[in-house]
Amino acid sequence: xxxxxxxxxxxxxxxxxxxxxxxxxxxxxxxxxxxxxxxxxxxxxxxxxxxxxxxxxxxxxxxxxxxxxxxxxxxxxxxxxxxxxxxxxxxxxxxxxxxxxxxxxxxxxxxxxxxxxxxxxxxxxxxxxxxxxxxxxxxxxxxxxxxxxxxxxxxxxxxxxxxxxxxxxxxxxxxxxxxxxxxxxxxxxxxxxxxxxxxxxxxxxxxxxxxxxxxxxxxxxxxxxxxxxxxxxxxxxxxxxxxxxxxxxxxxxxxxxxxxxxxxxxxxxxxxxxxxxxxxxxxxxxxxxxxxxxxxxxxxxxxx
Amino acid sequence: xxxxxxxxxxxxxxxxxxxxxxxxxxxxxxxxxxxxxxxxxxxxxxxxxxxxxxxxxxxxxxxxxxxxxxxxxxxxxxxxxxxxxxxxxxxxxxxxxxxxxxxxxxxxxxxxxxxxxxxxxxxxxxxxxxxxxxxxxxxxxxxxxxxxxxxxxxxxxxxxxxxxxxxxxxxxxxxxxxxxxxxxxxxxxxxxxxxxxxxxxxxxxxxxxxxxxxxxxxxxxxxxxxxxxxxxxxxxxxxxxxxxxxxxxxxxxxxxxxxxxxxxxxxxxxxxxxxxxxxxxxxxxxxxxxxxxxxxxxxxxxxxxxxxxxxxxxxxxxxxxxxxxxxxxxxxxxxxxxxxxxxxxxxxxxxxxxxxxxxxxxxxxxxxxxxxxxxxxxxxxxxxxxxxxxxxxxxxxxxxxxxxxxxxxxxxxxxxxxxxxxxxxxxxxxxxxxxxxxxxxxxxxxxxxxxxxxxxxxxxxxxxxxxxxxxxxxxxxxxxxxxxxxxxxxxxxxxxxxxxxxxxxxxxxxxxxxxxxxxxxxxxxxxxxxxxxxxxxxxxxxxxxxxxxxxxxxxxxxxxx
Ligand SMILES: Nc1ncnc2c1ncn2[C@@H]1O[C@H](COP(=O)(O)OP(=O)(O)O)[C@@H](O)[C@H]1O
Ligand SMILES: [Mg+2]
Numbered sequence: 001x002x003x004x005x006x007x008x009x010x011x012x013x014x015x016x017x018x019x020x021x022x023x024x025x026x027x028x029x030x031x032x033x034x035x036x037x038x039x040x041x042x043x044x045x046x047x048x049x050x051x052x053x054x055x056x057x058x059x060x061x062x063x064x065x066x067x068x069x070x071x072x073x074x075x076x077x078x079x080x081x082x083x084x085x086x087x088x089x090x091x092x093x094x095x096x097x098x099x100x101x102x103x104x105x106x107x108x109x110x111x112x113x114x115x116x117x118x119x120x121x122x123x124x125x126x127x128x129x130x131x132x133x134x135x136x137x138x139x140x141x142x143x144x145x146x147x148x149x150x151x152x153x154x155x156x157x158x159x160x161x162x163x164x165x166x167x168x169x170x171x172x173x174x175x176x177x178x179x180x181x182x183x184x185x186x187x188x189x190x191x192x193x194x195x196x197x198x199x200x201x202x203x204x205x206x207x208x209x210x211x212x213x214x215x216x217x218x219x220x221x222x223x224x225x226x227x228x229x230x231x232x233x234x235x236x237x238x239x240x241x242x243x244x245x246x247x248x249x250x251x252x253x254x255x256x257x258x259x260x261x262x263x264x265x266x267x268x269x270x271x272x273x274x275x276x277x278x279x280x281x282x283x284x285x286x287x288x289x290x291x292x293x294x295x296x297x298x299x300x301x302x303x304x
Numbered sequence: 305x306x307x308x309x310x311x312x313x314x315x316x317x318x319x320x321x322x323x324x325x326x327x328x329x330x331x332x333x334x335x336x337x338x339x340x341x342x343x344x345x346x347x348x349x350x351x352x353x354x355x356x357x358x359x360x361x362x363x364x365x366x367x368x369x370x371x372x373x374x375x376x377x378x379x380x381x382x383x384x385x386x387x388x389x390x391x392x393x394x395x396x397x398x399x400x401x402x403x404x405x406x407x408x409x410x411x412x413x414x415x416x417x418x419x420x421x422x423x424x425x426x427x428x429x430x431x432x433x434x435x436x437x438x439x440x441x442x443x444x445x446x447x448x449x450x451x452x453x454x455x456x457x458x459x460x461x462x463x464x465x466x467x468x469x470x471x472x473x474x475x476x477x478x479x480x481x482x483x484x485x486x487x488x489x490x491x492x493x494x495x496x497x498x499x500x501x502x503x504x505x506x507x508x509x510x511x512x513x514x515x516x517x518x519x520x521x522x523x524x525x526x527x528x529x530x531x532x533x534x535x536x537x538x539x540x541x542x543x544x545x546x547x548x549x550x551x552x553x554x555x556x557x558x559x560x561x562x563x564x565x566x567x568x569x570x571x572x573x574x575x576x577x578x579x580x581x582x583x584x585x586x587x588x589x590x591x592x593x594x595x596x597x598x599x600x601x602x603x604x605x606x607x608x609x610x611x612x613x614x615x616x617x618x619x620x621x622x623x624x625x626x627x628x629x630x631x632x633x634x635x636x637x638x639x640x641x642x643x644x645x646x647x648x649x650x651x652x653x654x655x656x657x658x659x660x661x662x663x664x665x666x667x668x669x670x671x672x673x674x675x676x677x678x679x680x681x682x683x684x685x686x687x688x689x690x691x692x693x694x695x696x697x698x699x700x701x702x703x704x705x706x707x708x709x710x711x712x713x714x715x716x717x718x719x720x721x722x723x724x725x726x727x728x729x730x731x732x733x734x735x736x737x738x739x740x741x742x743x744x745x746x747x748x749x750x751x752x753x754x755x756x757x758x759x760x761x762x763x764x765x766x767x768x769x770x771x772x773x774x775x776x777x778x779x780x781x782x783x784x785x786x787x788x789x790x791x792x793x794x795x796x797x798x799x800x801x802x803x804x805x806x807x808x809x810x811x812x813x814x815x816x817x818x819x820x821x822x823x824x825x826x827x828x829x830x831x832x833x834x835x836x837x838x839x840x841x842x843x844x845x846x847x848x849x850x851x852x853x854x855x856x857x858x859x860x861x862x863x864x865x
Contacts, residue, residue: 104741106737106740106741109736109737109740134743134744134745135743136743137740137741137742137743138742138743141741141742142738142741144734144737144738144741146734148732148734148735148737148738149738150735150738150739150752150753150757151735151753151756151757152752152756160739160742160744160752161742161743163752164742164743164744164745164748164752165743210738213738213742214741214742217742217743
């Protein structure tokens with residue numbers, strides 16, 4: 001009874017399913033590494049050599065994160081290549097969202113979060129003592145799992161970042177609005193009702209609106225946290241097309257649960273497990289020719 | 305504790321069997337009846353009460369026909385029939401009918417209505433020329449208009465021609481009455497104000513430069529000069545008024561009561577004469593609407609039991625509006641701090657409990673607090689700083705509409721805080737995150753995303769606060785509501801136009817005063833119902849306005865589903 005009385009708690013942090021953690025008796029090799037990780041053994045990310053001298057925009061080094069006493073990220077080192085789409089895959093609860101939200105310091109909003117290690121955006125430290133979080137977030141666009149348009153008109157939604165940055169000039173706002181909606185493939189659908197409420201759009205449209213909102217501020221990096229998981233297949237297809245189009249212009253870090261999606265839109269893929277970055281390399285080799293059998297098990301669906 | 309397969313099957317069967325037999329109570333039928341019954345009861349009581357008020361208030365101004373009833377003892381009585389019943393068999397005249405007749409003429413007969421015992425098969429008649437007269441200051445009379453007199457000479461002596469003469473002269477006479485009113489209320493009141501100002505200036509000079517200083521003497525001389533000239537102006541006006549009154553008093557109407565009394569009244573004393581039995585339906589409707597107009601737009605007369613309630617209506621609305629303007633921003637900011645800024649913990653819980661408990665404090669306690677804090681501390685201090693010259697007469701140091709509004713704002717603060725907190729909690733976390741993700745600061749997020757989204761809920765709080773505040777009476781008696789005042793808190797004919805220090809009339813207090821405090825509450829009964837209806841109407845109206853606004857806001861935020 002009392003369960004139904006509670007307000008729904010919004011979370012994008014699903015609990016770890018016990019079966020995922022438990023070693024599967026059939027695959028000895030895979031079971032061994034996962035079991036070792038679960039027991040807290042030290043281990044080295046398997047980094048493909050193609051990744052080594054890529055120019056990158058975000059650089060994560062030996063990053064650790066704790067929610068209170070429980071550690072969610074362990075010594076993660078990852079560099080995000082400029083102008084490419086990088087996919088983050090891994091079972092639920094392995095820390096993908098946590099890593100993503102660490103990049104624009106959204107985890108600051110959670111009580112009791114502590115971090116260790118370094119992270120840089122275009123060479124500037126993100127977690128340095130004097131770093132300006134507001135400025136940082138303006139340089140990084142973020143799109144969430146569930147579309148979250150604001151309770152205002154479509155137009156105001158798109159130009160929200162510009163408004164809070166103090167831009168008042170109508171012509172600039174209008175230009176930015178049109179451009180972003182064009183980029184998000186939404187312009188034709190909404191150009192006649194820019195003044196109407198954004199909450200009246202369909203889920204897929206709302207998510208594309210959120211993407212338009214994220215790119216309106218001309219960010220250097222786009223963070224997408226399972227942007228299609230709340231959408232139907234057609235809307236998903238449109239968003240995937242959109243992400244493909246956006247690469248080159250933006251450096252994108254995207255969490256996904258959908259292997260086809262990862263292999264289709266991303267140039268690089270990182271596989272995480274229990275807070276560790278297990279393997280990181282070009283998408284093709286991660287899917288066709290992974291270094292670790294654990295990665296192979298995961299991407300082929302034999303595990304997780 | 306391992307079980308054999310047989311044992312397992314056994315216990316599974318047990319559970320299955322138990323599941324199949326559902327006890328009667330578990331169907332929940334009795335609970336449905338209980339809950340439904342409680343609801344029906346509540347609805348019945350509420351509709352009953354509202355129905356009574358709407359019925360009584362709605363018909364209060366309807367002109368009833370005037371009946372002539374012959375009593376068993378042969379006497380005849382004139383009045384409005386209010387109720388017809390039978391005399392119980394075990395009393396004297398058992399079996400006879402009795403009629404509750406509202407015969408008015410209180411000043412002469414000492415009663416408004418009386419039970420008349422009649423024959424069982426009595427038939428009232430409706431004399432054509434029975435009229436109901438509303439006097440300016442002496443209540444209402446019922447009789448026949450039989451004389452029209454000018455300068456003491458009877459010019460007409462049958463009802464029809466008296467009625468015609470009355471209508472012919474009525475226009476000019478009320479014209480003069482209005483002129484007198486304009487002179488007393490406007491010109492004369494301004495003169496009085498200027499006299500008071502002159503005295504105040506002299507007193508200021510005395511306070512500032514010392515008694516008998518040159519400045520003080522100068523101010524006194526100025527004052528005397530001004531007072532002298534004002535006195536002349538005043539006597540001019542007084543003469544004008546006396547002239548007008550004299551002309552008006554030359555015209556008189558004579559009425560014959562059913563008991564044979566003859567009464568003459570100057571036409572200027574007659575507010576309205578209703579020949580109730582001659583009126584067509586349209587005519588009745590005209591009288592009805594005109595009475596409502598008078599009720600809503602005019603000042604009270606005859607110890608509030610007649611005339612209008614305009615000052616009370618105005619006072620109530622203004623007070624409610626000042627209260628809302630005070631309480632909403634204040635409560636919303638407090639709730640914002642509690643919800644968005646303060647770290648949840650012991651202290652915040654403590655504050656929250658305190659706020660919730662504040663809602664349960666008896667309202668008279670707020671009144672006492674308002675009187676001692678706002679009037680006697682804040683108000684007295686204001687007087688000392690800015691109104692020294694008029695001391696020891698308090699300006700702000702007594703009850704007034706500002707203090708009353710503040711007291712009610714305090715009283716309704718918990719309602720607004722609780723509602724706003726709930727509204728803020730209902731704003732999805734994902735929306736805030738979206739805003740922070742765009743690089744918004746906390747205040748920008750609150751201002752642009754959280755507050756707009758929470759606005760409908762905040763409006764709900766405001767609605768509840770208005771409903772609570774507009775109907776509250778007890779604390780007002782201490783902090784500024786009065787029985788009678790014609791000075792409105794907003795007066796555009798007099799600088800500085802806003803008078804937040806003025807005491808005011810309030811509909812709730814007016815109901816209490818009319819119904820329970822006046823010596824003549826029977827006469828005021830229709831007014832009590834009409835005023836109650838109006839107060840409920842205002843509360844409902846304010847609520848509907850806010851609900852409409854909220855619905856409009858909600859529509860903007862509703863997602864397509
Ligand atoms: N706000 C939070 N407070 C405490 N623990 C959290 C919070 N968010 C996530 N976690 C925990 O951190 C781990 C990683 O979560 P998350 O990054 O959401 O996983 P993923 O996105 O990969 O499914 C999980 O064990 C989860 O329970
Ligand atoms: Mg997640």
